[in-house]
Structure formats: structure tokens, C-alpha cells
Amino acid sequence: MPDRNPKALRAAIAQHAPQLLRDFDAHWKRYVADAYDVSTVPAFMARWWGEYAIARDPELDAHVTDLEHRAAYECTEAAEAQALLEEASNIRHLAARTEPGR
Structure with missing residues (x-):
């Protein structure tokens, strides 16, 4: 970073x-x-x-995009979509805390 x-x-x-x-x-x-x-x-x-922080790691970027896509377009149960979005949100929060030089 x-x-x-x-x-x-x-x-x-x-x-x-x-x-x-x-x-x-x-x-x-x-x-x-x-x-x-x-x-x-x-x-x-x-x-x-x-x-x-997410975009610089193509695998992580693809994973977050996939989680959000599945939640928006593939889930039939609200609880499943919520779990996927919570996982994506947790990743985004961790990425936002990445320190310079890492």
C-alpha cells in the first residue's frame, strides 16, 4: 500500500x-x-x-465481486444473500484497515 x-x-x-x-x-x-x-x-x-486494497489483488477482487453478484442475482433466500454480503463487507472493512507498506 x-x-x-x-x-x-x-x-x-x-x-x-x-x-x-x-x-x-x-x-x-x-x-x-x-x-x-x-x-x-x-x-x-x-x-x-x-x-x-482489494483491486490490487485480482483474486480477492474477483472473490468480493463474486460474493456480491451471487447475493444480488443467484440467492433465493434472504438469509443466504445476507451472509454473502456480510462476508463481502467484512473483507472490505479489513482491506480498508490495510496499513501503508503492506
Whole structure:
């Protein structure tokens, strides 16, 4: 993981998960750059830190995507869908806590 700042995170995304770059830049422009409000930066970083932590690992990214897809399109029981979404959520929360350098 890069240093925990927007510039370093953007560079890491550009290099290791370029599929996220367009959305990252659009989100930055809409909610941070054009807002002129630095109070939005922590929430922005929290979201994209976790997104990048998952996207940089193709197997983990595919697993989370599969869990969410199965919950949305394949489950016939609410409890089963909930369990799949909870697993995906747990992975996202763990990814968001990944420290720089890991």
C-alpha cells in the first residue's frame, strides 16, 4: 500500500489498478476538488483506500465481486444473500484497515 495521502494513492491506482482511475478522478473532482472543502478528504480516502486494497489483488477482487453478484442475482433466500454480503463487507472493512507498506 502507498503512503496514506490522495496523491500517493492516485499514483498507486494508476500503476496497479488502472481500471479504478477514471472513477477515482471523477469522485475526487466532484466531492473534493470542486467542493473546496477539505473535510471531505478523510471519507474520500477511506473509500478509495479500501477499493484499491482489494483491486490490487485480482483474486480477492474477483472473490468480493463474486460474493456480491451471487447475493444480488443467484440467492433465493434472504438469509443466504445476507451472509454473502456480510462476508463481502467484512473483507472490505479489513482491506480498508490495510496499513501503508503492506
